[in-house]
Amino acid sequence: MVAYRTLRRSLLAGVVLVLLAAPLWAQGSELKLTLRRDWGYGGFGGDIQGTFSFAATAPPDTVAVDFYIDDQLVATDxxxxxxxxxxxxxxxxGTHVMRAVGHTAAGATMASNTVTNTFVSASQGQAVLVRFVLPLVGVLLLAFIIGTLISVRRSRRQGGSAAGPWGVAICPKCGRPFAMHLFGLNLGTRKYDRCPHCGKWSVVRRASQAELAALEAAAAPGPAVTPGPGPDDVEAQRRQRLEDSRFEDV
Ligand SMILES: [Zn+2]
Structure with missing residues (x-):
């Protein structure tokens, strides 16, 4: 048991050491080139278009870095x-291979890694954007519609039509119940919605019948809800209507 613990501890220490050392290796004696997108399109399969930057990390004794696109020297920093x-x-x-060459004060040169991308035209970039992004928007919209339909159906089955199709939530801020809105952001079974009583936004979920009943009981200490017309009232009304109709001109 003790041996196992020691082993585990030393393994852990090893992992931590490797994690700490990794950035040091990366910083080491090598010249590392990356390409950054400043503005434009950086898409699928290495297609790029727009404003990009070479960014290199180099050892401290570096005095200059040359940037190349294919075999053309485009800049020296x-x-x-x-x-x-x-x-x-x-x-x-078309496809270009980019690389950097570093120079040290001592006159040594270092070659970087290479970065390969395909430069595409602006219209091509937009075409790809339309081809990939528009269907994605469509799928999201469809998912939203299906999700809405499902929650409407579920609430109908639960007979919650009075509470609105999205059900009733209890506001965690002010403790009052409110009907959830269509515009609330769906988060799985929860919703990010705004309480109309206190005006605060919170993550809420559909309250159960028991929770709502408990809330109602706590909120109304006196006689509960105003009673609807009882059977006697209905009968009286009917008789009254009959009485009234006698004096109507036909
Ligand atoms: Zn509230």
Whole structure:
């Protein structure tokens, strides 16, 4: 048992050491190039269009970094942070291999990793955006409609038509019940909705019949709800109507 614990502890220490050391390795003696999207389209399968930046991390003794698109030197940065911003439209459409070369004060050179992307035209970028994003919006809309239909059906089955199709929630802020709204944000079985009594937004769920009954009982200490017309009243009304009709001109 003790041996197991010690083993586990040393394993844990090992993992922590590796996690701590990882950034140090990354910072090490190598030149690392990444491409950042500043404005534009960075899409599927490495297609890019717009304003992008080379960003390099280099060892402290670096004095200059050259940025290349294919074999064309596009810029030399002589000061950290090692950056260079460019427009993809300034270069030929198609696949490009980008890389950086670092220079140290001692005159050594370092090659970076390469980054490969396909420069596409603005209209191509938009076309892809439309092709992928519009269907996604459609799917989300469909999911919303289906979710709404399901909750309407469920509340009908529970006979909650008076409470609105989305059911009644109890406000956690002021403790009063309110009918949930269509515009409330659906979060699975919960909803982010606004209480009309106190005006506060909170995550609520449909209250059970028991919870509502308990709330009603607590809220009304005196005689409960005003009673509707009893059978005697109905009979009296009918007789009154009969009486009245006698004096109507026909
Ligand atoms: Zn409230």
């Amino acid at each position: 002589t000061q950290a942070p090692w950056r260079y911003q460019f427009q993809t439209d300034d270069y030929a459409l």
